[in-house]
Amino acid sequence: MSKVRSVCVYCGSSGQVSAEYKKAAHDLGTLIGQAGLRLVYGGGRVGLMGITADATLAAGGEVVGIIPDHIQSREVDHGGLTELHVVDSMHTRKRMMVERSDAFVILPGGLGTLDEAFEIITWRQLQLHDKPVVIANICGYWNPLRDLLTHIRATGFGRGEIESYYTFVDTVDAIMPALRRAPDSVRQTQVQQL
Structure with missing residues (x-):
């Protein structure tokens, strides 16, 4: 895991979700910060996104947020991040998130999270990247996706x-071990032209 320096987390921006999902976001952010890793995420301060960012910062980690200007006002950007990038489009946001990340974790979320999950798995299939993708199946949320x-x-x-393009785990505690098991060659591969 020493070669994973930054983890992109895709997750929901809704705060109207069960406490189990909020706890998972908090616990993951804490683990990322305690491990000395950088969180890369969508830049919002609401929902699971904000919880993950706040927990990472509270645990001493760095947080890089990337948010498109057209949704900055709706998701309300997070003002206390290590870096906040306001970009011109969703395409720019997604590309920057991939470029700045060594691994990806997918927490529960809505349509946007599902879009990001399919895109990052598809990019892996197309050999545009070879980075680990971990799907956190908290409380069976992603069973229908599986x-x-x-x-x-x-x-x-x-x-x-x-099935080699992603790993399902059922708990937050299983995420870091899943990243540790990823082959070194996966972590060293550079992002291809996107």
Whole structure:
């Protein structure tokens, strides 16, 4: 895990969710900060996004937020980050998040999180990156996604190696060990032209 210096976390911006999801966001942020890693995320101060950022900062970690100007006012950017980048589009945001991250963690979230999850897994399939992707299946939230990915492979729309592009874990405590198990070559690969 020594070569993972920054972790991108995709998660929901909603605060109207169960306490278990909020606790997972807090616990993950704490672990990232305690490990001396940098959090890269969407730049908001609301929902799971804000909880993860605040917990990382409180645990002594650095936080890089990247938020498009057209949603800056809706998600309300976080004013206390190590770095905050206001960018011109979602495409720029996603590219910068990938470029600044050595690994990806997907917490529960809505359509935006699902979009980011599919994109980062697809980019892995297309060999645009070879970085670890960990899906945190907190309280079984991502069970339908797991079933869908299995169905995609079983029906021939995904190759047999589709399951090597991501790792499912059921608890926050399993995230860091999953990142540690990722091969060194995965962590050293540079992002291809996106």
